[in-house]
Amino acid sequence: MSAIVGIFHMNNEPVTNEHSMNIMAALQKYPADDVQVWRKDNIFLGCHAQWITPESINEPLPYYDSLRQLAITADAIIDNRDELFELLNIERDRRQGMKDSQLILQAYVKWGEDAPKFLVGDFAFMIWDERKQLLFGARDFTGTRTLYYFHDRYRFTFCTTIEPILSLPYVKKQLNELWLAEYLAILGTIDTVDATTTPYHNINLLPPSHSISIMANKINIKRYVSISFGSQLKLKSDGEYVEAFKDVFQKAVTSKLRTHKKVGSYLSGGLDSSSVVSFAAKNSLMKNKELHTFSYVPTHDFVDFTPRYLTADERPFIKSTVDYVGGIKDHYLDFQGKSPFTEIDDYIDALEMPYKFFENSFWIKGIYEKAHKHEIGVLLDGGAGNFTISWGSAFDYYSILLKKLQWIRLFKELDSYSRYVGGPRLRMLPDVLRAGFPILNKVFPLGKPFKLPTLINSKFAQRTGVYEKLREHGFSESGWFPRSTIYKERRRIYENIFLWNASHIRASKMSLRHSLWERDPTNDLRVYRFCFSVPEGQYVRNGVDRSLIRRSTVNYLPDKVRLNHSVKGIQSADWVHRMKPHWDTFLEESEMLASDKKFLEYVDGQVIRSALLKVKNGPIPERCSDADYKTLMRSLILYRFLKKFA
Numbered sequence: 036m037s038a039i040v041g042i043f044h045m046n047n048e049p050v051t052n053e054h055s056m057n058i059m060a061a062l063q064k065y066p067a068d069d070v071q072v073w074r075k076d077n078i079f080l081g082c083h084a085q086w087i088t089p090e091s092i093n094e095p096l097p098y099y100d101s102l103r104q105l106a107i108t109a110d111a112i113i114d115n116r117d118e119l120f121e122l123l124n125i126e127r128d129r130r131q132g133m134k135d136s137q138l139i140l141q142a143y144v145k146w147g148e149d150a151p152k153f154l155v156g157d158f159a160f161m162i163w164d165e166r167k168q169l170l171f172g173a174r175d176f177t178g179t180r181t182l183y184y185f186h187d188r189y190r191f192t193f194c195t196t197i198e199p200i201l202s203l204p205y206v207k208k209q210l211n212e213l214w215l216a217e218y219l220a221i222l223g224t225i226d227t228v229d230a231t232t233t234p235y236h237n238i239n240l241l242p243p244s245h246s247i248s249i250m251a252n253k254i255n256i257k258r259y260v261s262i263s264f265g266s267q268l269k270l271k272s273d274g275e276y277v278e279a280f281k282d283v284f285q286k287a288v289t290s291k292l293r294t295h296k297k298v299g300s301y302l303s304g305g306l307d308s309s310s311v312v313s314f315a316a317k318n319s320l321m322k323n324k325e326l327h328t329f330s331y332v333p334t335h336d337f338v339d340f341t342p343r344y345l346t347a348d349e350r351p352f353i354k355s356t357v358d359y360v361g362g363i364k365d366h367y368l369d370f371q372g373k374s375p376f377t378e379i380d381d382y383i384d385a386l387e388m389p390y391k392f393f394e395n396s397f398w399i400k401g402i403y404e405k406a407h408k409h410e411i412g413v414l415l416d417g418g419a420g421n422f423t424i425s426w427g428s429a430f431d432y433y434s435i436l437l438k439k440l441q442w443i444r445l446f447k448e449l450d451s452y453s454r455y456v457g458g459p460r461l462r463m464l465p466d467v468l469r470a471g472f473p474i475l476n477k478v479f480p481l482g483k484p485f486k487l488p489t490l491i492n493s494k495f496a497q498r499t500g501v502y503e504k505l506r507e508h509g510f511s512e513s514g515w516f517p518r519s520t521i522y523k524e525r526r527r528i529y530e531n532i533f534l535w536n537a538s539h540i541r542a543s544k545m546s547l548r549h550s551l552w553e554r555d556p557t558n559d560l561r562v563y564r565f566c567f568s569v570p571e572g573q574y575v576r577n578g579v580d581r582s583l584i585r586r587s588t589v590n591y592l593p594d595k596v597r598l599n600h601s602v603k604g605i606q607s608a609d610w611v612h613r614m615k616p617h618w619d620t621f622l623e624e625s626e627m628l629a630s631d632k633k634f635l636e637y638v639d640g641q642v643i644r645s646a647l648l649k650v651k652n653g654p655i656p657e658r659c660s661d662a663d664y665k666t667l668m669r670s671l672i673l674y675r676f677l678k679k680f681a
């Protein structure tokens with residue numbers, strides 16, 4: 036993980052030493068293996084480099100190719116190096132030590148502004164084309180690296196983080212109220228529907244899957260890649276689908292292991308992270324390396340109140356994987372004394388924005404800190420697995436068979452499913468109907484659905500027109516998407532790139548702070564393309580949900596994990612319990628924000644006061660999913676962030 040910066044004066048005015056020094060000085064808070072700059076007349080490039088891969092050691096960044104008159108600064112790990120070597124006809128004796136930034140530059144020489152289409156990996160880069168007087172860059176498919184920018188009529192400035200841009204005298208620190216309105220109106224964990232906006236007025240974010248070019252005072256941003264949902268992979272047997280999946284997934288995992296440091300991985304009791312760990316451990320690159328796994332567990336004094344089908348402590352499943360796979364140094368971390376409340380200020384400083392995922396914030400941060408102490412260079416994850424490798428909801432697939440009138444196959448599947456999970460097959464038909472026809476959940480609801488209160492002040496919402504904008508992106512008045520089938524949900528995630536920003540901004544900035552690189556093989560572009568081409572019948576097979584990954588991990592994972600369908604881990608169950616020592620302080624600050632007139636211009640005071648009434652009853656751990664508890668915590672995080680603009 037590296038931080039890249041640049042200043043481009045479109046009116047040909049030279050970049051001053053003061054401005055370039057300011058922007059580089061603001062990056063000194065992050066660890067670095069090397070710091071270099073390059074300048075020429077009206078262009079300045081810099082890099083605060085962290086060496087993660089073997090090839091990145093002593094990598095000259097920014098790099099200038101004097102023959103082609105091209106300069107590049109890059110925050111990148113390219114995964115499809117072998118493919119690019121062949122496409123670019125690069126001599127074999129040059130391949131092994133070639134730097135990723137120079138490989139990107141070679142791609143630009145061959146394909147110009149189409150170069151990002153050919154790149155697989157995690158990247159953000161900017162290239163100065165001196166002959167064309169063009170500044171060109173791109174951000175990877177799902178935006179795992181950040182790239183912020185400011186521009187006015189004459190100047191364009193970019194950086195991996197926001198604070199260095201704010202260090203420039205011509206950039207004012209102002210709250211972006213349109214961003215804030217979306218943040219408040221959306222009830223889910225995403226921030227906004229506009230993937231270009233940030234909390235800071237006039238500072239934008241290049242969206243995932245997009246490139247940017249600046250030339251002659253004109254800025255052009257375009258999407259260079261998208262996922263196709265049309266074509267299907269047709270193989271001869273179930274076994275061929277398994278082998279094809281294993282081949283694609285192993286390539287993705289292998290490419291993510293490239294580091295001269297140690298390799299670590301998140302590990303829960305679920306299928307996604309366990310599959311990543313099992314494929315990583317079998318890789319030849321790990322023959323002489325021990326794979327470190329980091330797992331969150333509750334504190335010893337937490338009493339698990341969750342029902343039998345949930346568990347707050349996944350150790351039995353995790354240890355089963357560790358023992359079966361072998362070659363693993365496992366770490367079980369309870370972060371005694373830490374809670375969502377203790378980490379707020381540090382998170383706001385790291386992310387440069389408020390956040391909504393507070394329930395898991397303390398242990399995510401804690402694992403980064405622990406991994407850094409163990410000199411981890413790559414921290415594997417399986418965060419995108421639900422929609423790629425472990426895709427396959429039984430009832431949703433059976434609803435497709437129902438709609439297509441494939442009765443015989445449907446009843447055979449229901450019969451197999453009933454033997455797999457227990458219970459009569461006809462009992463499952465109502466669930467199949469609800470999965471296929473979401474309108475039934477609205478007409479004949481089962482209980483009261485969970486819903487967070489609408490937090491935005493109605494006058495602020497009206498002034499900004501936020502709900503009109505949300506409707507344009509398919510949102511309902513509830514502040515979220517209307518209920519639909521899981522297949523529409525899956526398509527929506529990859530068509531609406533703003534859904535990726537929140538989690539990947541967190542990963543990018545936490546990686547930079549701790550000098551390691553979070554890498555997710557389930558988020559690999561090649562894995563996406565493969566998984567989206569597999570027929571749905573491969574994901575639910577013979578009564579088994581998530582069938583493809585379960586079949587593909589035979590001899591990789593123990594059956595206790597591989598075939599588990601009855602118990603699900605819930606890693607946020609103890610967040611209220613952890614806040615008991617801080618509850619009075621939490622209440623005092625919540626009462627302060629409930630009477631802050633400026634804050635209440637944005638937030639509905641009645642919602643805050645209603646939540647306070649319940650929270651005053653004391654910390655009740657069983658209310659970890661309570662809407663009022665969650666609302667008050669989100670409000671407090673936002674309140675502390677907004678104080679930065681006071």
